[in-house]
Amino acid sequence: MKINESETTRRTYYFLKSYKSLHKLAVRExxxxxxKDKAVEIVAEIEAYRDNLSEVKREIFANLFTKRTRERLKLxxxxxxxxxxxxxxxxLKAEVLLDFAKSYRDGALLVYE
Known part of the structure; x- marks a missing residue:
């Protein structure tokens, strides 16, 4: 089966945009x-993925999803x-999103044509 790249990147982008709210829940005392356990697990997976990227890809990923609004750079x-x-x-952004979709839970975010 062939991966629908545009739909997969879109789905992955919206999934990763939930990082901020998941992180708030994960660190709540x-x-x-x-x-909360699930939020902690997902946040850990996202952060582990981010930490294993090359420097350029890590900066793009962090700027899109994991940095606070004040810390983000303008494009x-x-x-x-x-x-x-x-x-x-x-x-690079599309490459990172597709790679994350493939690695997250054995391709749970992948969309096929």
Whole structure:
């Protein structure tokens, strides 16, 4: 079966955008239960994936999903800091999203044609 790359990257992007709320739940004190345990597990998976990326891909991934709003760079600042252009940024972003989709829970985020 062939992977629908555009749908997979879209699904993965929206899944990873939930990192901030999952992280808030994961670090909450005096809150216990299966939901928190699952949030801790997912946050750990996302952070482990991020930490294993190359420097450029890690910065793109972190800027999109794991950095706080105040810490995020504007796109033109990110391009300059990484020494890439918009086309290269979009290619690397899609590559990271597809790779995450393939690695997360044996491809649970993959969409097939």
């Amino acid at each position: 005096n809150d216990y239960g299966a939901f 033109h600042q990110l391009y300059e800091a990484l020494g890439i252009d918009k086309i290269e940024y979009e290619r």
